[in-house]
Amino acid sequence: MRSSTHSRRSERKALGLVLALALGTPFPGVAADATVSASETQAREKFSEGNLAYDLGEFDRALKAFSEAYRLKPLPAFLFNIAQCHRQLNNPSRAAFFYRRYLALSEGEPANADTVRELTAEMDTKARVQEEQRRERERFTRDRELQKAREQAALAEARANEARLAATPAAPAPEKNGASDALAMQVPDASVKAEASASKPWTRRWYVWAGAGAVAVLAGGAVWLATAPNPRGTTLGTVGR
Template sequence: MRSLIRSRRREHKALSLVLALALGTPFPAVAAAEAAAATAGAEEQAREKFSEGNLAYDLGEFDRALKAFSEAYRLKPLPAFLFNIAQCHRQLNNPSRAAFFYRRYLALSQEEPANADVVRELIAEMDTKARVQDEQRRERERFARDRELQKAREQAALAEARANESKLAVNPSAAPPEKNGASEALAMQVPDASVKTQADASKPWTRRWYVWAGVGAVALLAGGAVWMATAPDPRDTTLGTVGR
């Protein structure tokens, strides 16, 4: 089938050449006409894909719109298609890809587009979102590693506990002696009275809490007596005084 198609194409070219010679038309002009026809066909297909992409975009079907705009650019590489492709990636939450196509749109445009300022703002926005996505991805990866590490530790601890249980089942005498935890805790909480007495005896009397409490009380009384003796006549208050 393919050989038949190729044979017909060769026949068509040969016929075109004969017709061109018969009409006095140079063969390069025929080739140019064929190329122009092919270009027109590709442009028409690109228009169809563009219309398909616009319809899909308006319907929120951004995957289908992205595919249509990409095919349109392959048929006719117009920079405007790159902007549409970038818009689809932005809607699909692919900020790094969106920023890439926005930049290609500006770079391949022969003149600065009318929406160049808006596109630059979109590039900055997409770059920021891409960095946030990278940080979130690294955080998820770190959390997954920590979770796997914790899981491995728990499995190792469980395996060790089972191994100890197996050892005890084979040789119960290998179990460590149990300690009376309550008595040990009580012994730690109750200090030795003789140690406390010796410690108090070794301190000078001015550093003992009960001595300082008494000294403080005496000093307070003395200070009060001095103040009462030297204070001026008391002033009347609106509440009066007790006993008056």
């Protein structure tokens, strides 16, 4: 509250200094001259325009008018008015700059010097806060863009995988007679078996050895029957009467 009150008072004091130019009263340190130059006349007009715009809250227009007035007549009081416009426009770094220029270029120490220093410190603090907020917004934007890029890369990779799968040829379907053909390849034909059997030597044919074994068994049985003792009867006979 105290800073705001001082600010309004300093505004009135500074504008009062510049108003002296419009009324034809010389500023401190400026010699009186009966002949008013064209640049001073234009400076008065720009000052009046800036004052009117400032009172109406049109701070962009007031800033432009005070800046043009300073170019026409570079008086430090215009710098204070420019600083005030930047403060109202929420440009704290620019406001602090022009407050400092006002103090640096004023002859001696102006009456509102203490208030201007307070305003300068206030604008510096506000400028730092704005800078931190700006960096935070940049970090947020950068992180969001990075996340978006990752999502797009993942989507592109998924689409590429789908395209590769679609381009891969499918395995040919087996024909209907494929199983029987395979079975036919595994089971030899009867003629093939016969040819294979015929091509074997007689000593490796199974039926030759089977026949020989049967003959040997029969011969052995005949010999045993011829040489065996008389066998006993197979019944008990009859009991005497």
